[in-house]
Amino acid sequence: MTSSASALASVLAAEGSGGDDGFQAPTVEEFYPEPIAEFDIFGIAFEITRITLIMWIATAVMIALMVAAVRKPSIVPGKMQFIGESGYSLIRDGMARDVIGPKGLPFAPFLSALFFFILANNAMSIIPFAQISPMSKFAFPLVLAVIVWIIYNWVGIREQGAGRYFKDAAIPPGVPIGALILVTPIELLQVFVIRPFTLAVRLFANMFAGHMLLAVFSLGTVYLLTVGNFSIIWSPFAFLMALAMTFFELLVIVLQAYVFTVLTATYLNGAVEPAH
Amino acid sequence: MIDVLAELEGNIGAVGYGLAAIGPGIGVGIVWAAYIQATARQPESAGLTRTYAFLGAALSEALALIGLVAPFIYG
Numbered sequence: 001m002t003s004s005a006s007a008l009a010s011v012l013a014a015e016g017s018g019g020d021d022g023f024q025a026p027t028v029e030e031f032y033p034e035p036i037a038e039f040d041i042f043g044i045a046f047e048i049t050r051i052t053l054i055m056w057i058a059t060a061v062m063i064a065l066m067v068a069a070v071r072k073p074s075i076v077p078g079k080m081q082f083i084g085e086s087g088y089s090l091i092r093d094g095m096a097r098d099v100i101g102p103k104g105l106p107f108a109p110f111l112s113a114l115f116f117f118i119l120a121n122n123a124m125s126i127i128p129f130a131q132i133s134p135m136s137k138f139a140f141p142l143v144l145a146v147i148v149w150i151i152y153n154w155v156g157i158r159e160q161g162a163g164r165y166f167k168d169a170a171i172p173p174g175v176p177i178g179a180l181i182l183v184t185p186i187e188l189l190q191v192f193v194i195r196p197f198t199l200a201v202r203l204f205a206n207m208f209a210g211h212m213l214l215a216v217f218s219l220g221t222v223y224l225l226t227v228g229n230f231s232i233i234w235s236p237f238a239f240l241m242a243l244a245m246t247f248f249e250l251l252v253i254v255l256q257a258y259v260f261t262v263l264t265a266t267y268l269n270g271a272v273e274p275a276h
Numbered sequence: 277m278i279d280v281l282a283e284l285e286g287n288i289g290a291v292g293y294g295l296a297a298i299g300p301g302i303g304v305g306i307v308w309a310a311y312i313q314a315t316a317r318q319p320e321s322a323g324l325t326r327t328y329a330f331l332g333a334a335l336s337e338a339l340a341l342i343g344l345v346a347p348f349i350y351g
Contacts, residue, residue, distance in 0.1 A: 098323050194338050201341040202334075263334055266327050 026215035055134035062120035122253040136207040145200035156271030217242035289347025296343020303336030
């Protein structure tokens with residue numbers, strides 16, 4: 001019994017580790033492409049990679065679309081103007097006005113810039129020839145989260161005053177004295193550390209996992225086609241799965257851009273309105 | 277000497293993330309279930325409670341996200 005079990009285990013281990021001719025699963029190396037250009041500015045090394053280029057292109061395309069939408073504004077909007085205006089009003093009415101409240105309208109341009117920037121960059125994960133989202137490199141969502149963090153703290157201090165803002169963050173009103181031992185550390189940690197951290201990691205993890213998922217099924221399709229013998233009949237299933245995952249990725253792209261923006265609006269709401 | 281019956285290869289972080297995702301999975305499920313229920317009972321409150329639903333989901337999801345990065349930090 002014991003010997004047969006260990007024999008089975010060693011066979012499974014040998015299968016699992018695979019040889020050179022086995023299926024090569026995609027690795028994290030995917031996210032570190034060869035730099036196209038390298039240069040130094042004041043001793044800081046810069047590397048322009050494929051992913052940087054993709055971000056520039058995505059941003060340029062988004063700016064071009066937005067400029068095209070408002071180039072010739074008319075009372076009866078054309079196609080481009082209609083798309084641009086409904087996109088902007090989705091953010092202005094659905095987030096700036098409904099989530100933050102009457103004080104939220106000044107934040108509408110910031111929120112919509114954030115939303116469309118993330119949307120354009122996320123979309124690059126399923127657009128042919130790019131097929132990797134800049135947001136699957138942790139640095140990009142991290143910078144966005146830091147910007148959001150600075151803005152909502154700055155707005156909170158400006159609107160409520162530093163003392164009031166930090167006091168409300170540490171001691172939420174209406175909490176019984178005894179519970180403060182638990183509530184104060186959690187609240188402080190949540191507002192100043194966990195919020196920006198999760199904002200960045202949520203976007204990064206979704207785009208990273210999405211890319212890996214697509215890579216696994218796409219490589220699997222090719223591997224099953226080329227490995228020979230009967231495996232070829234499973235190849236279409238892997239391809240169908242890759243196709244289905246592409247549509248799932250489309251959902252994730254829009255959802256994560258929306259979630260990032262709606263959470264930014266929620267945090268701004270907490271900064272603008274004093275807690276009651 | 278202990279007989280090795282079965283051997284696991286690969287990164288234990290994958291198992292760790294699986295464990296870390298259980299709680300937040302249940303938590304996020306409860307948050308959205310409550311939001312849907314509230315909206316079904318009182319459709320006009322949907323806009324009002326959406327903010328709280330996102331806040332609650334984000335807070336419980338934080339644990340899963342910490343679980344995701346922990347293997348990279350300690351690995």
